[in-house]
Amino acid sequence: MPQGLDNLEHVVVLMMENRSFDHMLGGLKKKFPRINGLNGDESNPDASGNTVTVQPNATYQGQLDHDPDHHFPGVDLQIFGGAPAGPGRAANMGGFIKSYATQGAGGNSSHAIMNYFAPEKIPVLTKLATEYAVFNGWFSSIPGPTICNRAFAHYGTSFGNVDMNLFLVTDSDRAKIPTIYERMKQGARSAKLYYFDQPSSTMEIVNLLKDQSFFATYDEFVADCRSGKLPEYSFIEPNYTDHPGPGGGQLLANDQHPDHHVLAGDRFIAGVYNEIRINPYLWRSTALLIVYDEHGGLYDHVVPPPCTPDGFIAAPAATCTGFEFKFDRLGIRVPAVLVSPYIARGTVVPGTEEPRNQRIFEHASIPATVTKKFLQGNDKGTVREQQAETFLDLLGDQMRADNDCVFFKMKG
Amino acid sequence: MAKEYALTVEMPQFDEQAAYNHDRPISSLVRTQLLHLHTAENLCLPEKVRTGININHLLTERQASEYIQKVTALLHRHGKAAKRKAAASTKSKGRKKDSKKASEASGSKASAGKAQKPRLSAKKRKSLK
Numbered sequence: 151m152p153q154g155l156d157n158l159e160h161v162v163v164l165m166m167e168n169r170s171f172d173h174m175l176g177g178l179k180k181k182f183p184r185i186n187g188l189n190g191d192e193s194n195p196d197a198s199g200n201t202v203t204v205q206p207n208a209t210y211q212g213q214l215d216h217d218p219d220h221h222f223p224g225v226d227l228q229i230f231g232g233a234p235a236g237p238g239r240a241a242n243m244g245g246f247i248k249s250y251a252t253q254g255a256g257g258n259s260s261h262a263i264m265n266y267f268a269p270e271k272i273p274v275l276t277k278l279a280t281e282y283a284v285f286n287g288w289f290s291s292i293p294g295p296t297i298c299n300r301a302f303a304h305y306g307t308s309f310g311n312v313d314m315n316l317f318l319v320t321d322s323d324r325a326k327i328p329t330i331y332e333r334m335k336q337g338a339r340s341a342k343l344y345y346f347d348q349p350s351s352t353m354e355i356v357n358l359l360k361d362q363s364f365f366a367t368y369d370e371f372v373a374d375c376r377s378g379k380l381p382e383y384s385f386i387e388p389n390y391t392d393h394p395g396p397g398g399g400q401l402l403a404n405d406q407h408p409d410h411h412v413l414a415g416d417r418f419i420a421g422v423y424n425e426i427r428i429n430p431y432l433w434r435s436t437a438l439l440i441v442y443d444e445h446g447g448l449y450d451h452v453v454p455p456p457c458t459p460d461g462f463i464a465a466p467a468a469t470c471t472g473f474e475f476k477f478d479r480l481g482i483r484v485p486a487v488l489v490s491p492y493i494a495r496g497t498v499v500p501g502t503e504e505p506r507n508q509r510i511f512e513h514a515s516i517p518a519t520v521t522k523k524f525l526q527g528n529d530k531g532t533v534r535e536q537q538a539e540t541f542l543d544l545l546g547d548q549m550r551a552d553n554d555c556v557f558f559k560m561k562g
Numbered sequence: 563m564a565k566e567y568a569l570t571v572e573m574p575q576f577d578e579q580a581a582y583n584h585d586r587p588i589s590s591l592v593r594t595q596l597l598h599l600h601t602a603e604n605l606c607l608p609e610k611v612r613t614g615i616n617i618n619h620l621l622t623e624r625q626a627s628e629y630i631q632k633v634t635a636l637l638h639r640h641g642k643a644a645k646r647k648a649a650a651s652t653k654s655k656g657r658k659k660d661s662k663k664a665s666e667a668s669g670s671k672a673s674a675g676k677a678q679k680p681r682l683s684a685k686k687r688k689s690l691k
Contacts, residue, residue, distance in 0.1 A: 167591070168591075210576065210581075211581060217589050217590060273571055273572075273573060273574065274571070274573060277571050295590075295591075296591055296594075297594060314590070314591075314594040316597065316598045316601050347631075348630070348631045348634045348635055349627035349628065349630055349631040350627065350630065351595070351599070351630045351631070351633075351634040352634075353591075353595060355595075355598040355599060355601075355602050359602055359605065359606055359637070361641075362637065362638050362641035362642065362645075363645075365638075390591065390592060390595070391584070391588075391592060391623035391624075391626060391627045391630075392582050392583055392584045392586060392623050392624070393584055393623060393624055393627035393628075394584065394624065394627075400578070400579075400582045400584070402578060402581055402582055403623070407589060407591060408589075409586075411576065411581040413573075413574065413576045413581075414576075414578075414581065416573065417573055420573055428565070552568070553567075553568035553569060554568075554569065555569065556567075556569045556570070556571055557567035557569065557570050557571070558570070558571050558572075558573055559567075559570050559571075559572060559573070560572070560573055560575070561572040561573060561574055561575050
């Protein structure tokens with residue numbers, strides 16, 4: 151076993167909101183050609199048929215004040231360019247502007263969906279992506295919105311849901327498909343779901359209803375890191391709203407969901423990373439995964455690949471496309487970065503651009519990895535978990551020297 | 563003294579005051595969260611402790627976060643109370659079980675947990691009157 155894996159005692163997952171791979175990391179390709187980002191000539195037609203190419207003009211806030219569509223039919227339009235649903239149609243990633251135009255972003259403002267960040271504008275995420283491991287092929291689990299995608303990170307399935315509706319898992323389903331937190335508890339392992347604070351709370355209401363002992367706040371995550379009480383598995387949710395803080399302060403949303411300030415999220419990622427980085431014991435014994443739940447309607451050029459159906463079927467009424475969905479295709483690609491001092495600088499995990507070496511990840515890879523590491527196998531995992539790639543093999547034998555690993559500090 | 567790191571990256575400053583807007587209309591994501599918490603409130607909380615807030619009137623991030631905070635706190639409080647109740651009930655059942663085991667071990671016919679008066683025959687009861 152590589153030393154990095156041997157020393158590993160903690161897995162921390164930070165799941166951000168609604169940004170595509172190309173939007174956040176696509177600009178890195180120019181300097182790092184192995185990263186499957188943008189060449190600069192990728193384009194989509196607008197509603198008038200004009201060709202609009204990608205531009206490094208994404209702004210932190212104010213450009214996406216109409217929330218881009220990321221519900222099932224909207225994502226279908228983005229992937230298939232408006233070709234009617236049915237067997238045999240080809241995905242072309244050509245409907246992003248058309249889709250955004252339906253959200254009230256008329257005329258040229260709909261072109262904003264093609265914008266991406268110049269790497270220097272989001273220094274934390276781009277630095278971590280190039281200093282540690284970046285995944286060229288990490289896809290959201292469903293071509294749809296937040297709740298069902300996040301469910302894959304917790305359960306390894308969305309129980310057939312492709313929308314934002316609350317799904318109440320029956321006791322019999324729960325017995326068959328427990329959450330990763332329950333599985334850890336049953337295996338005498340520790341796991342926590344840290345939401346930012348109570349005014350932001352969690353998107354995992356189903357879990358909240360069943361066992362509150364799994365929940366804690368981000369302040370408690372910081373305290374747990376500092377007191378050496380970090381559980382073996384931690385899942386962190388960002389702050390979903392601008393709201394008053396304790397003592398009259400102001401807390402900025404840091405989830406990066408449009409139209410929240412993207413730098414607030416970049417700073418939050420740095421905060422989580424630094425908490426692990428400053429503690430020598432945690433630094434050598436923790437793997438941190440930063441991943442986004444779904445693409446949020448923002449442009450990405452990679453066609454989502456097919457996947458193994460998980461046994462559930464979403465009815466035509468649920469998909470709103472006139473066709474059922476058998477969970478046989480992944481959603482749009484999202485940024486994913488794995489951090490550990492046992493990962494060589496500049497590691498790029500190949501995706502669909504290298505068919506022979508490709509490794510396709512999705513959110514079911516999270517419970518699959520945690521199960522494999524801490525519960526010695528994935529016998530209790532869902533169909534999708536059993537098929538999912540796991541990521542801890544990226545940790546090698548050599549721990550990088552302390553002066554070779556980055557630390558983030560506030561300017562000025 | 564804070565440790566000095568050899569390889570540091572500076573995070574850019576930005577105007578947080580300008581970025582902050584708790585009067586921003588809520589996104590469909592936060593609207594969904596409200597709906598889910600409202601369902602949870604009705605499913606899990608006794609009627610007398612529910613907030614009674616009409617979530618359709620919550621339009622801004624500040625209004626939503628106030629409601630979300632209240633219901634999250636209530637769910638935690640109620641969940642802890644339910645857990646304590648369940649633990650107490652298990653403990654009491656456990657005590658009953660232990661007592662039953664003990665009495666069975668000692669050959670007593672008295673049922674476990676609650677001491678019972680010995681049953682007297684009708685003839686004996688009559689004789690005691």
